Every structure is written in C-alpha cells, then in structure tokens.
Amino acid sequence: MSTAAEDRGRLLVVDDVPEILEALQRKLGARGYVVFTAPGAPEAIKLLDETPVDVVITDMKMPHVSGLELIRYVRENLADTEVVVITGYASVPDAVEAVKTGAEEYLAKPFTDEELFTAVRRVLEKLQARRAAERLPAAGDYSRYGLVAESEVMRRVFRDIEKAAATNATVLITGESGTGKELAARAIHYASPRAAAPFVPVNCGAVPEELLESELFGHVKGAFTGALETRAGFFQTADGGSIFLDEISGTSLAMQVKLLRVLQDKEFYMVGSRRPQKADVRVTAATNKDLWSLVEKNSFREDLYYRLAVITIDIPPLRERGDDILILTNVFVSKYSRDLGKKAPHLSDKVIQVFREYNWPGNVRELENVIQRIVTMTEKEVIDVPDLPALMRHRAMREANLTRTLAEVEVEYVQNVLASVRGNKTEAAKILGINRKTLAKKLKGSTGGGDEG
Numbered sequence: 001m002s003t004a005a006e007d008r009g010r011l012l013v014v015d016d017v018p019e020i021l022e023a024l025q026r027k028l029g030a031r032g033y034v035v036f037t038a039p040g041a042p043e044a045i046k047l048l049d050e051t052p053v054d055v056v057i058t059d060m061k062m063p064h065v066s067g068l069e070l071i072r073y074v075r076e077n078l079a080d081t082e083v084v085v086i087t088g089y090a091s092v093p094d095a096v097e098a099v100k101t102g103a104e105e106y107l108a109k110p111f112t113d114e115e116l117f118t119a120v121r122r123v124l125e126k127l128q129a130r131r132a133a134e135r136l137p138a139a140g141d142y143s144r145y146g147l148v149a150e151s152e153v154m155r156r157v158f159r160d161i162e163k164a165a166a167t168n169a170t171v172l173i174t175g176e177s178g179t180g181k182e183l184a185a186r187a188i189h190y191a192s193p194r195a196a197a198p199f200v201p202v203n204c205g206a207v208p209e210e211l212l213e214s215e216l217f218g219h220v221k222g223a224f225t226g227a228l229e230t231r232a233g234f235f236q237t238a239d240g241g242s243i244f245l246d247e248i249s250g251t252s253l254a255m256q257v258k259l260l261r262v263l264q265d266k267e268f269y270m271v272g273s274r275r276p277q278k279a280d281v282r283v284t285a286a287t288n289k290d291l292w293s294l295v296e297k298n299s300f301r302e303d304l305y306y307r308l309a310v311i312t313i314d315i316p317p318l319r320e321r322g323d324d325i326l327i328l329t330n331v332f333v334s335k336y337s338r339d340l341g342k343k344a345p346h347l348s349d350k351v352i353q354v355f356r357e358y359n360w361p362g363n364v365r366e367l368e369n370v371i372q373r374i375v376t377m378t379e380k381e382v383i384d385v386p387d388l389p390a391l392m393r394h395r396a397m398r399e400a401n402l403t404r405t406l407a408e409v410e411v412e413y414v415q416n417v418l419a420s421v422r423g424n425k426t427e428a429a430k431i432l433g434i435n436r437k438t439l440a441k442k443l444k445g446s447t448g449g450g451d452e453g
C-alpha cells in the first residue's frame, strides 16, 4: 500500500511555532515527502507511538519538554527512526549536546531550503543503506512506550498501565531489579492527559537524605548555609505532570511524613518557608523491595504505604515472560549492532535455549547487558555458547542446577558486570542501577570469590 510519497520518506516536523511548522510542511511536502507535524515533544511521542516515521525534524528549544528529551525518546525507543535537530543561531553547545544524545544531523538557524533538503536527503540515504544491510526486525510491532513485550503477563501490565493513565491516582510499581519499572512509570505518564507536562524521575535511594527535601520541594534563599538563591524543587518542576519516586523504600521516616502530606493535601513547604505551596502532580513510585514487609518492621509508614499503593502494578520477572526473551534479544542485538556499526550476529539454537532456561536475576537489564557485551566483543557471524559470559556458560554446562541462593547469584552477576566494564565501578553501578555505595557493599559481601572461574 505504498505510494510514491511513502517511498520518498515519512517525516515528522516538531516545533512550537505554528508558522515554522506550516512552512516546513509546505516545503518538504512539495518535495514529495509525507510530512506530519507536532507542536511539541509530547504530541510527537504520541504520534510516533502510533505511526512509523523515518526522520524526525525537531526544534531544540520548546516549552515544557525540550527537543533533547525527544531525541532521547527516539534513540531509546525507535531503532529505525533518525533525528535532525534545529538549533538556535550559532548555538554550538546545543548542537553538540543534540548529536551526543543521538541526533544524526543538525541545522543551525537560519538555514536555507537547500540546507534543509540536503540534511533530510542525507539522513534518509543513510537510513535506507542501513535497512538494506540489516533487514531490521521491526521493534515497533511489539513495543509501546519503549516496553517491548508480547507475552500475556506483559499484556496485562499494558492494560494496567492504560487504566492507571486514565486516572490521577498514585501508582506503586513493584518488581525485581531491571524488570522495567521506570519504563512503566514513563509509560503511565506519556499515556496520560499529563503527557504534555514534564515527567520528573527522582531516585530517592541515591539522593543524600539532607538534600532530598530541598531537591523535592525546593528551598528559599537563606534556608540553610549555601542556599544563596530561592530554588524550585522537583514538585514545582513537575507541575501539571508526573513525578516518579524511584527506590521509595530508601526514604527516611521523616521524609515519609512529608511525602504523606503532599499526597494527602496536595501541599508542601519549601525548605525554609512556612507558606504552603500547591502542586498538581501525579505521583508514581517504585520499589524492588517488599514494601509491606518494611511496614511490618516499622521502617516504612503504613499510612504512606496505603497512599502510594492506590493502584499497584507488579512487573513480572523476565523468566516468566516466555517468548518475550527472544523478542527482546532480537531488539537488543539489532540496537547494539547498529550503534556499533556492525552486522547483526546470529545466535545459535543452543544459545537461544540457554537464554530460555537461564533465570535472569537481573531481568531485562541483564539481558540487554549480556547482548551489548556479546555484540561489542565478537566479530563472529554466529554466536555460540562459548561466546556467552562465564556465568551463563557454566549454567549451560551444569544444566538445571537450581541450588544456589539469590545472594550467590547476585554476587556472581555483580562480578560479571564489573568484569564486563573492566572494573570500572561507576560504569558497573550504572548498569546495575544502584549507586556506588551499594555496589561497594555488595562487593564487600563477596570477598574471597574474586578469582576467575
């Protein structure tokens, strides 16, 4: 069902100035492209979620959500879409940042029609060459909001996400580490009427206790030593949008009282101020701990627990998702091959079997990491069991030896990740989604097992 214009390319132009949108649509349309438009990043993301687009041409500076956020979204979610970014007059830092984030080309204002056409043509040519070389599997067939999934258990999660998106209720997202809790929180935001306002993630476990309050609620000038200016917090930044409180179990009891107040009364106080502030913010929170058992141990407030868990969404572990493992494998193999400019390798049947039987303690993050490592390290066309990380290889040889404790598995995974980044702890902590302190603790618990297996 493709027309001549479809063959030339499908473009999406994003700009908050209607006149610019119209002009670009007219000019590019006259050249035979199919041109969609969106007045902002959230609208663009909605459209991209529904319809395939070859090239997104976006302005950098837009109110609410910047072009950079949009580039990030495209790079994280759409393997087969390129971005051309329009930066302000001679704004070198903007252009550098945009390209670093994943824009393929940038156009500095003011630009001529010829420069515009050339940039679009160049990016489309690159895209077509790549498609021809790789025959990319279409990730978009399965994914919504960056969550790649087909299994029945995950379809149920999608249904829960959509139900939650239609309300303003607080959502508690639970699930093992690396299952996609943050992606789910983003999905709720972008599927909700709040999509046009910011999504603000806060890692409560990583921000030091003394800072968290002022980060969340802001502070007034002179509130504490070093508070030279009045500064807004995340709740002000997220006004009209959503705030995501990650690792909620990491908050102190004192902080929990303040969070309870903002959830109950939609009010908070900036540090150093007695004047209550209003916030129209949807709160989502996530934890990979059993929050209820923390309530029973009195380290998490019961009243806050109920406030957070108005809706709960439990993200199932990867090992319970059946063929999703294979779909995700394909998506990650093509993503990393593409990033590295390599031809996508093929995984042997034996490897696929190991993937299916392995219990993935680090879930999707671990799978992504394993694939990234394989694609980076190998030049082979076919990946076989000896190419797998030691942990999985042993697993394959030992067959179903399900006798190890979770702690043992965790230690081994942590060490594998660390080895994969040549001992770089900052990088390892990033991959594991924990802070360096937690990593140090986990490593300490494993001394003596440091030799190569």
Ligand SMILES: Nc1ncnc2c1ncn2[C@@H]1O[C@H](COP(=O)(O)OP(=O)(O)OP(=O)(O)O)[C@@H](O)[C@H]1O
Pocket: 146, 147, 148, 149, 175, 176, 177, 178, 179, 180, 181, 182, 183, 184, 286, 287, 288, 328, 364, 365, 368, 432, 433
């Ligand atoms: N269904 C999925 N499809 C594609 N990528 C996914 C999916 N689930 C998770 N990921 C990827 O796995 C990584 C971990 O996801 P995310 O950060 O959302 O997990 P998490 O549950 O918040 O983990 P943690 O408990 O460690 O904070 C990310 O890189 C994310 O993009």
Ligand SMILES: [Mg+2]
Pocket: 181, 182, 246, 286, 433
């Ligand atoms: Mg997370």
